[in-house]
Amino acid sequence: MPTRTSTAHWQGSLKEGSGEMRLASGAYQGSFSYLSRFESGEGTNPEELIAAAHAGCFSMALSNILGKAGVTPNSIETNATIHLDMPAGITKIELSTVGDVPGLDEADFVKYAEEAKANCPVSKALAAIEITLSAKLG
Template structure:
């Protein structure tokens, strides 16, 4: 399997400095700063990038699980909300809320929920993050 890379560059001190992040193949790049991470400033931040990775990984894992069960989805749309909180150990990602909506012909609600939970448990990014952060899932079958 290929090894994936990304890079980050930072200039200045923590509160007044700024930086850029870039994925290895150049698909994503963006600016980040103290304000974009800890306030509401423009730019991205590491937690948003984790959210994007988790939403993408979960959507693919869920699509595969549905198709393997005989119900190929028309679409799976997932949002991940990463909670960065101050803890006794310092700033930590404490929780990630996954919210997904699937358009899946031929699947019933019970099977949809079962497969969504299985995808959450088996998504590589969920497996990476779950020892340190609670991961919740809200899955809705679109009609």
């Protein structure tokens, strides 16, 4: 399996400093700061990137599970919300997904979504954190 790399560069103190995060693929590069992480400043933050990774991983895992069940989704839209409560850190992740899956009923969609939540690699990596799921067909 491939390995993936990202980098971060930080300059200055925690509150007055600033940094930049980059994906090795070049697909994303963005600034971050104390304000963007803990308040409402411009830029991104590590938790936002974790949320994006989790939403993407979950959506792909769900698509794979649905395919193995013999159905192909038209689309899967997933939102991941991360709760950062200092000093505890990340305390909860809420996944919310809506699928457009012809030929599938709501109960089966929810069942497959729960399986994806339990088995996507990012969920497994974050297993020490409470992860909730809301799943429905749209």
